[in-house]
């Protein structure tokens with residue numbers, strides 16, 4: 489198939505590109521490097537350095553003529569969304585609308601959308617399934633929920649098929665470990681470079697950690713199944729921050745007492761998914777265990793650190 493991946497220079501998008509290329513699909517990428525990196529670009533994919541909000545997107549889609557668009561580009565930081573809700577909405581709502589319009593005029597069959605567990609807010613029951621009420625508690629969660637409504641509208645009114653995947657806490661190689669990204673990348677980098685990580689609240693916050701290649705596989709599964717449907721993409725297993733920390737220490741072979749800090753505003757206690765719908769309808773299930781996922785994440789963070797050191801040393 490011909491595919492276009494927005495956000496293909498980012499963490500999750502680049503893994504989707506890699507999988508598509510490995511399966512011999514024709515792939516194009518649109519990214520503006522807001523957070524993505526040139527190093528993440530797959531050399532066998534055609535790259536367009538463009539903002540998803542730009543009118544140029546229409547020309548690109550007309551040129552690439554993708555059958556499926558994997559829409560991963562987004563403002564994905566909860567903190568940025570609370571600091572600057574206008575920017576968040578510009579990328580996540582207006583940008584999405586630009587992508588949808590370009591898909592319709594460009595004859596795209598289907599769009600696969602990266603939604604989020606952040607659309608739920610504080611859960612009222614566990615595990616969270618697709619029917620769980622959505623009460624997002626951040627501008628980011630609001631824009632992701634609104635996006636799902638737009639997808640439904642474009643399917644009904646313009647005949648553009650969609651699948652929305654609500655990801656859990658995605659972790660793995662290429663996740664940014666410098667910003668406010670997931671705890672796995674942050675803790676791994678800090679522990680490997682001799683810093684003492686900080687655990688907020690009591691560390692008993694529970695999340696559904698899903699390895700990035702499993703998320704990429706869910707996207708590819710959705711290219712040919714699940715039209716008009718929404719799926720929770722996680723392992724179905726809850727893991728606490730303390731457990732992640734402990735397992736990372738074991739993998740790295742260190743014993744470091746973490747700093748403790750108060751709960752951050754908006755931190756939720758417990759959230760994990762019921763993934764039965766994705767298993768049944770997409771014929772998808774996660775394949776990478778937490779131990780294996782942590783192990784390979786640590787290995788790539790270690791490689792990045794070695795590379796950083798070599799670059800600094802040479803410079």
Ligand SMILES: NC(=O)c1ccc[n+]([C@@H]2O[C@H](COP(=O)([O-])OP(=O)(O)OC[C@H]3O[C@@H](n4cnc5c(N)ncnc54)[C@H](O)[C@@H]3O)[C@@H](O)[C@H]2O)c1
Pocket residue numbers: 494495496497498499500501518519520521522523524525538539540541559560561562563564579583602603604605654655656657658659670
């Ligand atoms: N990482 C997670 O745990 C998680 C969880 C739920 C949902 N998601 C969603 O998954 C998607 C991918 O997230 P990620 O973790 O890979 O983040 P990321 O920041 O690594 O990737 C986002 C990509 O989009 C690009 N981008 C941002 N604004 C753009 C714009 N205006 N025009 C073109 N490109 C733009 C960035 O440069 C980056 O390459 C996002 O939609 C995010 O909201 C991520």
